[in-house]
Amino acid sequence: MAKASNRIYSHYTREALELFAALIREARLEKKMTAQELADRSGISRGLVQRIEKADPSCAIGSVFEVASILGLVLFDSDEHSLAEKRALAISKIALMPKSVRKTKREVDDDF
Amino acid sequence: MAKASNRIYSHYTREALELFAALIREARLEKKMTAQELADRSGISRGLVQRIEKADPSCAIGSVFEVASILGLVLFDSDEHSLAEKRALAISKIALMPKSVRKTKREVDDDF
DNA sequence: ATACAATGATCTATATATGAGTCATAAATT
DNA sequence: AATTTATGACTCATATATAGATCATTGTAT
Numbered sequence: 687m688a689k690a691s692n693r694i695y696s697h698y699t700r701e702a703l704e705l706f707a708a709l710i711r712e713a714r715l716e717k718k719m720t721a722q723e724l725a726d727r728s729g730i731s732r733g734l735v736q737r738i739e740k741a742d743p744s745c746a747i748g749s750v751f752e753v754a755s756i757l758g759l760v761l762f763d764s765d766e767h768s769l770a771e772k773r774a775l776a777i778s779k780i781a782l783m784p785k786s787v788r789k790t791k792r793e794v795d796d797d798f
Numbered sequence: 799m800a801k802a803s804n805r806i807y808s809h810y811t812r813e814a815l816e817l818f819a820a821l822i823r824e825a826r827l828e829k830k831m832t833a834q835e836l837a838d839r840s841g842i843s844r845g846l847v848q849r850i851e852k853a854d855p856s857c858a859i860g861s862v863f864e865v866a867s868i869l870g871l872v873l874f875d876s877d878e879h880s881l882a883e884k885r886a887l888a889i890s891k892i893a894l895m896p897k898s899v900r901k902t903k904r905e906v907d908d909d910f
Numbered sequence: 911a912t913a914c915a916a917t918g919a920t921c922t923a924t925a926t927a928t929g930a931g932t933c934a935t936a937a938a939t940t
Numbered sequence: 941a942a943t944t945t946a947t948g949a950c951t952c953a954t955a956t957a958t959a960g961a962t963c964a965t966t967g968t969a970t
Contacts, residue, residue: 691926693841699863701881702873706859708888715895720946729805731929736948743860744927746957747818750859751811761814763875769813776820783827786916788968803956832916843959848918856957858927898946900938917966925958936947 691744699743706750707741713757714739728753803856811855818862819853825869826851840865 695703714724721739725732730749738745738753754761762769807815826836833851837844842861850857850865866873874881 693860695860695864696867698867698873698881699860701885702863702867703860705874705881705885705888708885708892712888712892712895715892715899718899720899720901721948722946732947733930733949734928737927740948742927743863744858744957746856746927747859747862748805748807748811748815748855749928751814751855752807755808755810755814761810762817763877765875769810769817773813773817773820776817776824780820780824780827783824784968786967787827787830787832788915789832790969833918834916844917845919845960846958849957852918854957856927858957861958896938898937900945902939911970913968913970915966915968917964919962919964921962922960923958924960925956927957928953928955930952930954932949932951934947934949936945938943938945940941940943 693743695743700741703741703743706754707739709759710750710754710757711739713754713759717757719757724753724756728756805855807855812853815853815855818866819851821871822862822866822869823851825866825871829869831869836865836868839868 714721719727721735722732725735728735728749729752734745734749735753738750751761762772764772767775826833831839833847834844837847840847840861841864846857846861847865850862863873874884876884879887
């Protein structure tokens with residue numbers, strides 16, 4: 687068996703994973719697609735689709751996003767900006783920031 | 799080397815991955831956290847943080863979400879409903895749907 | 911200008927995710 | 941009610957992601 691990997695995840699992470707999994711399964715059923723079909727179209731195995739729909743944290747993020755994409759799920763809630771725009775925006779913002787973080791003696795980071 | 803896995807991903811998937819990666823790096827720099835620090839707090843290695851920030855599709859989704867969670871990134875844009883609420887909603891919706899998809903002779907699924 | 915710490919890149923070894931089956935059960939259509 | 945397909949659960953073999961180094965370089969701060 688896959689041994690379930692005894693890693694620990696935050697509550698938030700688990701819930702996000704479970705929501706994502708539920709959205710995927712919901713979309714698949716809505717589109718009346720079998721797990722096998724979805725697997726084929728996504729270029730992965732049926733077993734992996736099953737694990738994705740069970741919110742297995744060890745699945746490759748690329749596979750999960752691809753499945754979501756095939757199902758037409760909207761990632762990162764595109765409201766005003768498109769996905770590409772948001773990406774470009776974030777990247778240009780990063781360009782303006784210090785490229786590496788320097789730990790001075792100034793205690794831990796207290797930015798709140 | 800990791801051999802980069804020659805899998806193919808949709809354009810949408812790639813952009814989503816890159817946006818996610820950018821948001822993570824941006825948040826880390828904003829919080830003045832070193833890659834090592836983020837790795838420690840997330841329970842992963844620095845190398846993995848690097849790959850995540852480079853939008854490597856093969857990273858485990860659990861690790862990526864955990865990193866995002868540590869950085870306080872909001873997954874699935876919680877507007878009206880909380881993450882948990884959305885999850886519960888999706889799950890109860892699934893419960894009302896047919897549990898398995900049946901392929902009749904009625905051509906492929908033409909739902910558009 | 912110098913020092914030092916963080917990053918990026920790369921390598922190796924090990925753990926483990928994934929694909930490819932199989933089987934039993936559940937559930938949808940007839 | 942009977943049939944047949946999709947699903948869920950499991951096993952095994954193999955590919956590969958990950959941790960854990962090290963080293964060169966870049967960037968920050970003094």
